[in-house]
Amino acid sequence: MxxxxxxxxxxxxxxxxxxxxxxxxxxxxxxxxxxxxxxxxxxxxxxxxxxxxxxxxxxxxxxxxxxxxxxxxxxxxxxxxxxxxxxxxxxxxxxxxxxxxxxxxxxxxxxxxxxxxxxxxxxxxxxxxxxxxxxxxxxxxxxxxxxxxxxxxxNPRAPNVPMDNLPLMPYDRLDVSRYVGNTYLGNRVLNHNTSFGCPFACNFCAVVALANRRWLPESAERVANIVTHMQDKWHINGLEFHDMDFFVKEDRTAEFSERITGKGIQWWGLGRVDTLMSYSDDTWAKMQRSGAKMIFMGAESGDDETLKRMNKGGKSGTEVTLALVERMKHYGIVPELSFVMGNPPDPRADIESTIQFIRKIKRINPATELVLYIYTPVPQEGSILLDEATKLGFAFPKTLDEWASPEWAKFSMRRDPGTPWFKDSVRTRVRNFESVINAYYPTVTDMRLQGQWRKALQMLSGWRYRMEYYQWPYELKALQRVIHYRRPETTGF
Ligand code: B12
Ligand code: SF4
CATH class of the missing domain: 3.40.50.280 (Cobalamin-binding domain)
Incomplete structure (x- = not known):
């Protein structure tokens, strides 16, 4: 049985x-x-x-x-x-x-x-x-x-298993057609995960506890075979890769790109700024030909000192981010940058420098998409940010029921976390800035927001953006309620 x-x-x-x-x-x-x-x-x-x-x-x-x-x-x-x-x-x-x-x-x-x-x-x-x-x-x-x-x-952790040694996902055990989405990538979009973990140890990131700095990839050949299967069976024309870092190995990216070129699939994935900056022009051209449409990356902060405190590692730095957004413009691949704002102990200064940095990015590559998160601690040994947060009175819930409360759910969404150092006035500053910038540069991922509405939003917010006046953007919030324009689409970073 x-x-x-x-x-x-x-x-x-x-x-x-x-x-x-x-x-x-x-x-x-x-x-x-x-x-x-x-x-x-x-x-x-x-x-x-x-x-x-x-x-x-x-x-x-x-x-x-x-x-x-x-x-x-x-x-x-x-x-x-x-x-x-x-x-x-x-x-x-x-x-x-x-x-x-x-x-x-x-x-x-x-x-x-x-x-x-x-x-x-x-x-x-x-x-x-x-x-x-x-x-x-x-x-x-x-x-x-x-x-x-x-x-x-x-118990001690099990040894990691290379992804190619694991069996393929049993798609036949669920109704995959119910998961085919309609997004800016295409009208038949599925998702796949091609690697486990990430070799870095940023101290605000939950991936570190999960994978202990290991990165285990599927081979380019296996990924391309899965994509082909998805296309044959569910006729996909768009694909989201949900890896923490799809791009760790350049040769894998290049080979995968070559293998899916000509299939008419637009794709999205997550990577690091410094890794992608180190790629050759040849690899970028291959990615472009293969249908890469947008790449999500953690730019995190507009301040190099903060990047160090976040233990961002590698060759991360604000100058590298600026150089990459410029480079991506050339290939027509949209950078989607996320920021972790409001870090302790001085969230106000952190936010102001990041706002200025974002304005610089938009001048270089206006197509850049922005995702603004507020710093929330994750358990991680030796994390300077968590130590500072603890000194300022932060503690995780002591019961599951507390985790289920609306306050802690908000904390987990990283939008309005209620952490001791993150005061109402600072939160309002971030949200107001976000209202103005999202109106002035409406996201391309909102497919309903086209033509006249885009123009109306840009006209209405233009003076605010130019004068750096973000306070009380009530007219933009009212318009938001009417046309429901939204923040850039993300998969949860
Ligand atoms: C896809 C995704 C989503 C999807 C939904 C996924 C789903 N399950 O339906 C969407 C877009 C909805 C989403 C939303 C959010 N997400 Co999200 N999401 C991801 C993402 C990109 C991939 C997860 C995934 O499918 N991975 C592929 C699978 C195969 O790997 P895996 O989940 O790690 O599973 C392995 C192990 O963890 C373990 N495992 C997992 N489940 C189980 C269960 C059992 C029984 C066992 C034995 C083992 C096991 O075994 C698996 C195989 O090895 C991750 C980042 C990442 N790349 O992992 C973030 C991530 C999980 N999301 C995150 C966050 C914060 C969110 C949001 C709160 C963001 C927001 N502000 O809106 C929301 C809210 C989610 C919610 N509604 O509860 C964070 C979690 C941070 C944390 N502190 O833990 C992550 C880690 C991103 C990040 N770097 O910060 N997300
Ligand atoms: S933030 Fe990105 S680079 Fe840093 S540990 Fe997490 S997944 Fe890796």
Whole structure:
């Protein structure tokens, strides 16, 4: 008899914008040959708890595996898992992904979640599933965290597995057509992840705890084969790569670009400014020919000292960012730059220098897209930023219920975090600047915003932008309510 494993993806985005649940597809891949897997996607239904309970009873499933990011996904995962645990106390609940990797203690102390797997999930997940169904000790599985007699135990991490040694994602186990999106990349867009981790250690970034500075790529050949399969089967003309850093190895990027040239697929990926600046003109030309349309990069700050304090590493620097946006103009590939603003201890000074830097970028390459985040700490040993934050009175929640509160959900969204050093006046300054710049340079990712509305927004905001007068932009906010123009599209960085 084949056992069924239930996989739950808590809601992560607004209706109609759901992406393939890659985290769960990745772990499902290593068990799909021997187990039945059922995906329950909170993005596609109103009451996932009822669905989980119904499917667990119908299939006699022993295990519910859940992926959890901070933010709205966490906010749904907590009450749903509590409800499921109350209805089916014998169903084992396992969490993996970003939030559990960082905050396993608070999860396991709550009692509604039985186990956590940290870091790269595939190999430990396979062992866990086998032992739950066929017997054997659970507590010696690498990367596992669990509570016993009130104490939380964490096993050493499993060795990383190269991506090419892992099976392909089992797309046939869900209805992929429900995830084909319509975005600025094309009207048939899917998403894929081609690598795990990142070799750097920026101290505001959650990837460090997940991957311990390792970067494991799929080969260019394998990626191109997957893209071809997606095109043959679902007729895609756009693709989002959700890797933390797609571009670490130039030869992989160049080979992949060559392999997909001529397929008519426009693509988007994430990378580092300094890495991309080090690429040759030849590689940039190949990327351009292959359909690269926009690249997301963390510019982070307009101040080199702050970049150092963020431990940005490599050859990062404001001059490198300026040089890259200039260079990308030549290839017609849009830079999408994110900034982490409002760092302690002097968030006001940090914001002012970044605002000036953004204006400089826009002068060089007006097509540059901007994503403005507010600094929120992540657990990381030796992080100067976290140390400063702690000195200023910051502490993570002590219970899961606290994490589920609206205040901490806002914190996780990195827009209005309520951190002790981030005062209302500073927040207002960032939001006002954002209102003006988003009106003066409307994002290309908002496909509904065309022609006259674009012009109206630019005219109305022009004087403010030129005079650097961002205060009280009520007229822009009113227009925002009428035409709902929006911030640049991002996948969560
Ligand atoms: C795609 C994505 C999204 C998508 C949704 C994804 C989804 N699940 O539906 C969208 C665009 C909606 C999104 C939104 C947000 N996101 Co997001 N997102 C990502 C992104 C780019 C890729 C995640 C992914 O699919 N990776 C591919 C899979 C295969 O890898 P993986 O998730 O790491 O999974 C592996 C392991 O983690 C583990 N694992 C994961 N789940 C499970 C489950 C089990 C049971 C097991 C055993 C193992 C396991 O095993 C997997 C295979 O090895 C990551 C960055 C990144 N590249 O990882 C950010 C990231 C996760 N997002 C982040 C954030 C902050 C957000 C937002 C809050 C941003 C915002 N301000 O709006 C929102 C809110 C999310 C929400 N609504 O809850 C942060 C989290 C930061 C943190 N402190 O932990 C990240 C890390 C980006 C960053 N660098 O800061 N996001
Ligand atoms: S911010 Fe980017 S470069 Fe830095 S550790 Fe995170 S993923 Fe890597």
């Amino acid at each position: 084949r056992h069924t494993v239930l996989l739950y993806n808590p809601v992560s985005t607004s209706k109609g914008k759901q992406r393939l649940p890659l985290s769960l597809l990745a772990v499902a891949a290593v068990i799909a040959a021997d187990y039945d897997v059922e995906f329950i996607d909170g993005n596609l239904m109103d009451d996932p708890a009822a669905q989980i309970i119904e499917r667990a009873r119908a299939t006699q499933a022993k295990l519910l595996a859940v992926t959890v990011m901070p933010g709205p996904q966490l906010r749904q995962a907590i009450p749903v898992c509590k409800q499921v645990k109350a209805a089916l106390p014998d169903l084992t609940i396992l969490w993996g992904g970003y939030f559990p990797t960082q905050h396993y203690e608070v999860i396991l102390q709550d009692g509604s979640v039985d186990y956590v797997i940290q870091g790269q999930g595939e190999a430990p997940f396979r062992q866990f599933v086998d032992r739950i169904h066929h017997g054997g000790s659970l507590t010696d599985i690498p990367s596992l965290a669990y509570a016993e007699h009130g104490a939380v135990h964490v």
